[in-house]
Amino acid sequence: MQLLTVNDLAIAAFAFFGGIAVECLRVIELVNTPRHDRPATFSDPLFVLRFIMLPLLAGILGYVYQVSGSNLTPIVAVNIGASAPIILKSFASALSSPIASSKEAKDKIN
Numbered sequence: 001m002q003l004l005t006v007n008d009l010a011i012a013a014f015a016f017f018g019g020i021a022v023e024c025l026r027v028i029e030l031v032n033t034p035r036h037d038r039p040a041t042f043s044d045p046l047f048v049l050r051f052i053m054l055p056l057l058a059g060i061l062g063y064v065y066q067v068s069g070s071n072l073t074p075i076v077a078v079n080i081g082a083s084a085p086i087i088l089k090s091f092a093s094a095l096s097s098p099i100a101s102s103k104e105a106k107d108k109i110n
Helices: 006-032 045-070 074-096 102-109
Strands: none
Touching (some): 006 074
């Protein structure tokens, strides 16, 4: 089994560019915010880290989907890349939240 094929890397690149597109849109939206209300962008190291890391994670997520047998098309890879922050946040919150017992779950429903 080959881990790195050209198709898999192309899908990862499409997912990466989906993530880049979302980050660029966030920066573009700051144009509508008054200058004194704008958060620090590229002068803030954490912003730069986020600007780089989220698209990289998007590319990795697209690659993982592809090698798991999903056979993504480029447009689906872009969509996965664009939604990667939401996907990763839901994974993180699912892992960090305690699992309720069946009795607690029934109590919440009733």
